[in-house]
Amino acid sequence: MDEVDQREQHHAVKHGYKDGRHRAHRVRPSSTPRCPEHPARSASPGLVMVTAAGYKARMRYRQAFIPTLKEVPKDATSPSHVLLLRAGYVRMVGAGIYEMLPLGHRVLTKIANIVRREMNAAGAQELLLPALLPAEYFRETGRWDSFGDALVRLKDRRGNDYHLGPTHEEIITDLVRREVKSYRQLPLNLYQVQMKFRDEARPRGGLLRCREFMMKDAYSFDVSMEAAEKSYATMRDAYHAIFTNLGLHYRVVRADSGAMGGSTSAEFQVLTQTGEDAIVACSSCEYAANAEVAQARPAAGAAATAVTAADVPALVKVRTPKVKSIDEVVAFFEANVPETPGLTPASCIKSLVYVATNVTTGASETVLVVVRGDHEVNEVGLCRHLGADEVRMASEDEVKQHMGAAPGFIGPVGYTGRLVVDADAAAVVSAVGGANENPFHYANIVHGRDYHGEVGNLRLVRNGDLCVVCGAALETYKGIEGGHVFILGTHYSDKMGATFLDEGGVQRSIVMGCYGIGVSRLMATAVEQHHDDAGIRWPMAIAPFQVIVTMLGDAEDTTAAATQIYDGLRAAGVDVLLDDRDERPGVKFKDAELLGIPLRVTVGARALAEGNVEFKERSGGDALALPVADAVTKITERVVALGGELTR
RNA sequence: CGGGGCGUAGCGCAGUUUGGUAGCGCGCACGGUUCGGGACCGUGAGGCCGGAGGUUCGAAUCCUCUCGCCCCGACCA
Known part of the structure; x- marks a missing residue:
């Protein structure tokens, strides 16, 4: 145990805060400097998160629950599935059912938080609906029957029918019809991040198609079609921001709206090698469409x-x-x-x-x-x-x-x-x-x-055909649907009687829209898109850790330098993992690459003799020597430059 | 749901054809030597051979039934 941890624990025990009862009022006495390298921070208790136990452990690999695998699990085929299993992000419990290990949970949380930030910025409000739902709502709209085998149905002890929510249009429409009576209460956009359940005919591709998966689903409620279109446009913009911020290569694709018609539906397709959907996108302009509905300019x-x-x-x-x-x-x-x-x-x-x-x-x-x-x-x-x-x-x-x-x-x-x-x-x-x-x-x-x-236009578009919009060459891709936005109209509100009184006192149906993002699926698609032979290469924004400090050997000066850099980065708000394991360098390097942490700082005797540490980016490039004194600043800058957020 | 494949130690696999003491590699534990790109030597722990029935003196192995997983398709988004 290192000095800081020891002092922290001792302090906590001495003051009897181990049980956490004084959580809310616990403030570090200013006489106990938290961080010797940053006295300014330590001097201001408000800047430092103090836990109930009164101490804050370093994130050490030695204690971290990161079970990596050298060999490829037999059941995994797609790159994301293989790597998420091998790198210790997830474990499979059954077909399409996964445990999120600490690393996986970190990524999931980061994705969800980026989604939340943009949703909130767009004026949506987060809530949480039940996952366990009485059958009556789906019966009301006919989906109890029409949803078919994909609905996970169950009975309670009295024999009443329930199901697990595969999507929540009915239940939220019920909430809104009970509470919203006037045009004055509209528009409204409510969303949640929650596990969804679908008894998929065939779960596949690891996290790409699961029976239990995390989804952000939002529902907008408006007074008119025009207003709904405005809500829809706002969500579209928010989705652009979300997918861009996640660091994903994606295209917005017009979905086949079939008999419903209209341009009120779009899929956000993440482009990958292993996608389920064939999509066509222009190499020059923004045109993109599902291959089933894509059009090309007639040959000239x-x-x-x-x-x-x-x-x-x-x-x-x-x-x-x-x-x-x-x-x-x-x-x-x-x-x-x-x-x-x-x-x-x-x-x-x-x-x-x-x-x-x-x-x-x-x-x-x-x-x-x-x-x-x-x-x-x-x-x-x-x-x-x-x-x-x-x-x-x-x-x-x-x-x-x-x-x-x-x-x-x-x-x-x-x-x-x-x-x-x-x-x-x-x-x-x-x-x-x-x-x-x-x-x-x-x-x-x-x-x-x-x-x-x-x-x-009756033919399928091919690679190299000409874009209907700009005439440039079209390219075909495989895509995975990461998000979907569309206007529902009054489909649900009519059936369920979700109405409001307009300015003239006339009762009208609320016009709805719905907007989904497959949060857990995005975790997998990010890996599909960002990996190499050695492992994952997370975009900075969603990496479980932004930096890994790889400590080679346990010499006193190495340990001191590594700890100093680790603490400095933490104080700067960087997510860091300290690899303090008693492993040979090769093992540490391989694991760091497998985990996909974007930046690596290697602290070893060789560079340290010159007063340096080595800095290397997972995305490529040569190792760079950084003076120990500059390391924290330079690395923090790099984290930010790559779109990483500093926390705390 | 149709077609194909697979269930043997935590992971990857051999053993099944031809029934006879359950093996290998990795990982794990201990000791030693190593220490900048998945080290080496030694010792050791770990398995109801997916489950149930049957055949047999004897079943991982043969027969019947069942459960689970993967892939292709249908379906879904």
């Missing part, structure tokens, strides 16, 4: 080419036995049809039969969809274009019956049913496509001359 080639529709010869029917796929068509024409030199998939058109259904009316319709040969149909976009709830590709038999030809030979020419054409397919000046007759294809197909259809 068609307009630029000298060949115009007028120059294209009339249709030529070519016998193409056993030639069905686009690749086969290209190869066949290359070998057998000299009139179409240099045929590529991009100059073919591909025709597909879809069956679209509208769930509410039960109506279904069969349509022919035409896309360019090298493109794929975007089924979500097709749904939207058709106003359908779902679409599926027709079976081979259905195709034959509907088209009168087999799937490989169908085409738009002469087709009389509903025909939708992707803009890029329509732009192909002289296309090769099926002839609607076995086994024939047409060459020289011209949209507008040989067939006519509704033109729309």
Whole structure:
């Protein structure tokens, strides 16, 4: 035990404060200097946090509960899962259920606090709702049934139905409808940070998809749609601040709002290698969208080419036995049809039969969809274009019956049913496509001359396609949804009777919005994004410790210098871990890198002989020699420069 | 829920085909030597072989049932 700790404990025991009963009034006598290096601080008791026990221990690795693993646990596959387990941040208890160890808890707390700060700044108020909920609220909105197996249901001893909260729209709407009666009480934005429970069909990726997870969920209540949009915009701004402050590379993506429509929903996608979502983002502007709904600018080639529709010869029917796929068509024409030199998939058109259904009316319709040969149909976009709830590709038999030809030979020419054409397919000046007759294809197909259809954006966007907004190249990413903002409208308030009286005394439904952030998921996504072969590389803002002081050996001067720097950093408000373990240097370096602490100060005999310590950043770069006397100041500056917050 | 894989010491694994005293590496404890990039030597502790039934003189091993975990998909966000 070192000198300071000893003195502190002795002091506490002597004065009988061990039991903490005098917590509120406990103030260090000024005669006991707390920190010899910073007398100014010590002299002012108000600046120093004094604990109930009357002393303050150093955060020593020797005593810290940081169980690191050399080997990779078998069940872990994604980088974040492997590293969070290996570095001792979390332990698994069951599929999608994790224990947060001290390091993990520190990170979680830091993330949550950044979220809180921005939420509060945006005018939201934190509260805490129950996780255990009576079934009546979900029954009121129908979600008791519609939520399905993902709802964790339970019964109490009297057999009443309960569930664990997977999200809290109902319960908060109930609170607000009981308490809010007047437009004067609005707007209101209430949020909580709490464990959520969902019985996921398949938990996966460690913390990325859990059955129990920490979430910040906020709900806004407004008098009108216009006001709600303002609340929504405020939350969007707050989310930008949050994700930026967390140090995450992210994109805001328009979610597929399906039949609900509108631009009132956005996902904050953290870009990673292992994400569940495919997203498309512009390399130049802010455009980004879920791959399912992303749009690209139609290829410019068609307009630029000298060949115009007028120059294209009339249709030529070519016998193409056993030639069905686009690749086969290209190869066949290359070998057998000299009139179409240099045929590529991009100059073919591909025709597909879809069956679209509208769930509410039960109506279904069969349509022919035409896309360019090298493109794929975007089924979500097709749904939207058709106003359908779902679409599926027709079976081979259905195709034959509907088209009168087999799937490989169908085409738009002469087709009389509903025909939708992707803009890029329509732009192909002289296309090769099926002839609607076995086994024939047409060459020289011209949209507008040989067939006519509704033109729309119906294809999936690919890497390198052009941005609809600015024309720059689009890039595809994998993303993990870290946050979601959207306007709920009066969906819940109508069902639950959450109303207010407006200025004219008219009773109206409250217009709601909801805003979620997956706090525990963000911890994992941060690791997905910030790691290397050696371990985690936390962004400064959410690192469990900002600095680790790695002490090599236990020589008197080494210990003194390390302790001095540690205490100085602590006094400056830096989160420091002191590695005082009796381990060989290699072990300490490896652990420091595995844990991912952004800054490392190595105190060892070698540098100390010159009056220096070594300073190294986890993100890379060479070790730097710092004079012992300057170390605290320089390192503190670096912590701040990297976005670290000083506490106390 | 469909498909595939796996449960043996804290972690990683062998042993199962062909039934016969439960092993290896790491980690852990103790002693010694080491000490700037996961050291070395010696000694030692630690396992109801996921669980239940069955077959057998005898089961980690064979049979039946069950529970759990991972991956792909469906689902979800």
